[in-house]
Amino acid sequence: MVRSTWKVQRCLFLQTNELGELRVRAADEGIASKSSSIMFIPAPGSPFARCLKNNELIEMNTAITEDSLASLLNEGFKSTQKYLLVPVTGEARVLGMIILGPFEQSQEMRSKESELRSAGALCAVLSAHWRLYDWMSQFIPQVNHELRTPLTAVQGSIDMVLGGMFGQVGSEVKQMLEMAHKGCERTVRAIEDYLHNQQPKP
């Protein structure tokens, strides 16, 4: 949408994380597959760092300086052109940026700053969605692991005793252990049901 509104060749959304890394989360179709793994820490003082730190709309009158992006965006770039870095702001902080371009340097963009920042605000909504997705993607397998590991020891020990590995047990002990075993099985089923209903979708 942003790309067609501004009639630009390239449009990328980069999201920042708590480590200060920038990761390409969305790009136009032409470069989406090549850009999805790009992640870098902006060099201090670089246009990317300034955009993030100062919530500043940056006009880059040079080719892209970041190595991982340069191979993607500098092909065919002319010295008369520029890229725009538009901060994406939400939750009272800068969440990332949109890279738009190339534009001719003569093309006046400052007067369009509020519209560009509105596009950034739309991306902020997407950013929140992706953050939640990332968190869920890590949280669910972790919960799965943390619940199943102790259950394995409990249920496994009961299985071994009931299976006669240490000799026969009395009928009352057996009845108690079978109850405990059923409780374990019920817990495992509850975990399965819960986790299979909570698989995050990007």
Place this chain on the structure above:
Amino acid sequence: MKVLVAEDDPDIQIILRMVLTRLGKCDVVITYQGNEVVPLAKSNQPGLILLDAMLPEMNGFDICQALKADDSTKNIPVIFLTARSMPAELQRAMALGAAGYLAKPFDPMTLVGQINGILQPLGASIGV
């Protein structure tokens, strides 16, 4: 058969050692550190590796990849034995060359049979 077990939970280590020794008739080598698995596999040349997916220092998927990339360990069957039972993880393990995947919690009394179900198509078995 010698079995290398990579498992970081001490209680499950005890269960696995007991089952594999008594029922599987195996010699068992256990480590809880992910980065020790490949060196131990090279030096011990086990007939089977039981691998937890989440280990300190190096995860099971990276370990499996490293084992399959090394000529001296690439033919050792690797079975993931893990609490991470998400379908995508299962597919990832198999894509990396794992022979099979067993989910926790497992029944120790049927574990040998399950392992043999994976090993027998490869011409191997334990407990005999």
